[in-house]
Amino acid sequence: xxxxxxxxxxxxxxxxxxxxxxxxxxxxxxxxxxxxxxxxxxxxxxxxxxxxxxxxxxxxxxxxxxxxxxxxxxxxxxxxxxxxxxxxxxxxxxxxxxxxxxxxxxxxxxxxxxxxxxxxxxxxxxxxxxxxxxxxxxxxxxxxxxxxxxxxxxxxxxxxxxxxxxxxxxxxxxxxxxxxxxxxxxxxxxxxxxxxxxxxxxxxxxxxxxxxxxxxxxxxxxxxxxxxxxxxxxxxxxxxxxxxxxxxxxxxxxxxxxxxxxxxxxxxxxxxxxxxxxxxxxxxxxxxxxxxxxxxxxxxxxxxxxxxxxxxxxxxxxxxxxxxxxxxxxxxxxxxxxxxxxxxxxxxxxxxxxxxxx
Amino acid sequence: xxxxxxxxxxxxxxxxxxxxxxxxxxxxxxxxxxxxxxxxxxxxxxxxxxxxxxxxxxxxxxxxxxxxxxxxxxxxxxxxxxxxxxxxxxxxxxxxxxxxxxxxxxxxxxxxxxxxxxxxxxxxxxxxxxxxxxxxxxxxxxxxxxxxxxxxxxxxxxxxxxxxxxxxxxxxxxxxxxxxxxxxxxxxxxxxxxxxxxxxxxxxxxxxxxxxxxxxxxxxxxxxxxxxxxxxxxxxxxxxxxxxxxxxxxxxxxxxxxxxxx
Numbered sequence: 001x002x003x004x005x006x007x008x009x010x011x012x013x014x015x016x017x018x019x020x021x022x023x024x025x026x027x028x029x030x031x032x033x034x035x036x037x038x039x040x041x042x043x044x045x046x047x048x049x050x051x052x053x054x055x056x057x058x059x060x061x062x063x064x065x066x067x068x069x070x071x072x073x074x075x076x077x078x079x080x081x082x083x084x085x086x087x088x089x090x091x092x093x094x095x096x097x098x099x100x101x102x103x104x105x106x107x108x109x110x111x112x113x114x115x116x117x118x119x120x121x122x123x124x125x126x127x128x129x130x131x132x133x134x135x136x137x138x139x140x141x142x143x144x145x146x147x148x149x150x151x152x153x154x155x156x157x158x159x160x161x162x163x164x165x166x167x168x169x170x171x172x173x174x175x176x177x178x179x180x181x182x183x184x185x186x187x188x189x190x191x192x193x194x195x196x197x198x199x200x201x202x203x204x205x206x207x208x209x210x211x212x213x214x215x216x217x218x219x220x221x222x223x224x225x226x227x228x229x230x231x232x233x234x235x236x237x238x239x240x241x242x243x244x245x246x247x248x249x250x251x252x253x254x255x256x257x258x259x260x261x262x263x264x265x266x267x268x269x270x271x272x273x274x275x276x277x278x279x280x281x282x283x284x285x286x287x288x289x290x291x292x293x294x295x296x297x298x299x300x301x302x303x304x305x306x307x308x309x310x311x312x313x314x315x316x317x318x319x320x321x322x323x324x325x326x327x328x329x330x331x332x333x334x335x336x337x338x339x340x341x342x343x344x345x346x347x348x349x350x351x352x353x354x355x356x357x358x
Numbered sequence: 359x360x361x362x363x364x365x366x367x368x369x370x371x372x373x374x375x376x377x378x379x380x381x382x383x384x385x386x387x388x389x390x391x392x393x394x395x396x397x398x399x400x401x402x403x404x405x406x407x408x409x410x411x412x413x414x415x416x417x418x419x420x421x422x423x424x425x426x427x428x429x430x431x432x433x434x435x436x437x438x439x440x441x442x443x444x445x446x447x448x449x450x451x452x453x454x455x456x457x458x459x460x461x462x463x464x465x466x467x468x469x470x471x472x473x474x475x476x477x478x479x480x481x482x483x484x485x486x487x488x489x490x491x492x493x494x495x496x497x498x499x500x501x502x503x504x505x506x507x508x509x510x511x512x513x514x515x516x517x518x519x520x521x522x523x524x525x526x527x528x529x530x531x532x533x534x535x536x537x538x539x540x541x542x543x544x545x546x547x548x549x550x551x552x553x554x555x556x557x558x559x560x561x562x563x564x565x566x567x568x569x570x571x572x573x574x575x576x577x578x579x580x581x582x583x584x585x586x587x588x589x590x591x592x593x594x595x596x597x598x599x600x601x602x603x604x605x606x607x608x609x610x611x612x613x614x615x616x617x618x619x620x
Contacts (some may be wrong), residue, residue, distance in 0.1 A: 037552040039515075039534035044446035048521040048531060104437035108516015108531065108553025115496040117513050126519050185493060187525035187610060 004347040005340040020337045022267045026329010029322045038108060040322045051327055052106040058305045059095045060179045065209020066092035066140055067172045068239055070350040074165050088213055088340035089144030096137040098334035103328055125182035132175035152348045162181040176202050200250035207243035208304040210236045211297035218294055226346045237293060241281040244300055248275060274303030362612045378438050410593045412505035413560055414587040416594050416617035417479055421579045424477050432576035438549045440539035447476060449530040451558040452573055454480040463607050480557035481607060481615035482507060482528040490520035505615060514554040587615060
């Protein structure tokens, strides 16, 4: 099926070339970092985790977003998600790949990465996180590819795919939990993170994931004419609303313990956009409007991006140009993978509907 | 017919492989005894761990002279610690800070001026319940039998999760090649490479040679007392019993092995 990615319009190839250029820039910046060390970044003794780690935290949430579509589709037989399931799996795979690349980019000695497997330490959340990320990458690729292959041949998905799909649920929850605990064991404001941080991280991931999926569906509609169906979009918007409301409720509870005395300015900004977006999503008329929905989704994604990653990491720290270039390069790799996978998916789906209409 | 047989054969082989994997993973989960420790005692519990040696240090901040840096110089020379001065790439094993930085959770309201203006030594606390060793994915940061929290520079992957987990900021990272910033190298201790973490090792390299830690030896005022916290007859225990002492952020439950007389 991969050959479908090799045939495309001029626009498609321009986009691919652009992504390749960004990747080349990113790689040359990374070669600088490998040579001179992480001194080329803005991180220092006080801010030992920065932009890379922030992207990682946010993208783990996106990687988990496939679950909110696959679960209703496979367990509750919710057919309206039929067209978006594959897209969500491919989004998950691309996000997971970016997560892994950000972990690598953040390492002082990436050449020793296999030490994690040679000397595994069950105490360490990092170890579990890397295991979960790798499994999630393969599983989401397998599920997406399997479903698409079956669709192309116009047969039912193979029976072995079902247990794989079921396996992906605990894996996704595990990946999110482990990532949240990884941050939960760090002393913050001279305390350990509150335990409620972990469920909050889960729901915020689902909120941003659902919002990003809606945005992706709208972009696909605009660029390729591929329609996931308005019912799927509306249901996703409802899910994003519930997750968003729960997220801000849990943040609210946090305020009365940790943040009560001095909330960080960046978080206040993130809170304002987030609450505004959730307010828009709460009103059915606005939620179904073609103008308000993307705006609210984008707002929610940005709010959670600021709050989950950047807010915790980037107080009194500004990333260098080189660091930003590497970050852009990794994003470009992820977007390139996503573009190729979606191109295949949309072409296959297009061919099927074409045959049917004949 | 043939196909049917092949099908069952593949099925059975698959099950066999799965069973093997299951058994192997079962063996893998024979978790080392150390990971099955009982729930930690409350943070305010001052009972020392019985049995093993637990090395610790007592710092009498009343005796420490403000402008004296002999301990820092001695330590950094003895361990080839690079000198990036106070740039963002700084690496330190022991340093002098303000009261507010060393004891941020202590009360600062209307505190005695003499106390807030004094300078305080800070180094790795070699915590009995060390968060850094728990979060390390490779075990490169580990706790030794004598309570020293040590780092294997050859195993460290430079993920810096230990730095994030340390509540005292005692771990430094080699943001760039440290060898360019060692002014008077010594052959007594190896240098490190770019991209790994390092910190105070309680002079485990000197202890095996029956020498005291470099900082303790260098101090003309006898500010520091080094010894076994689990031995009731050691100098450090006798001093701990006869003085009022504090630890850094004791409420976190890390059980630091460093004590201060304020």
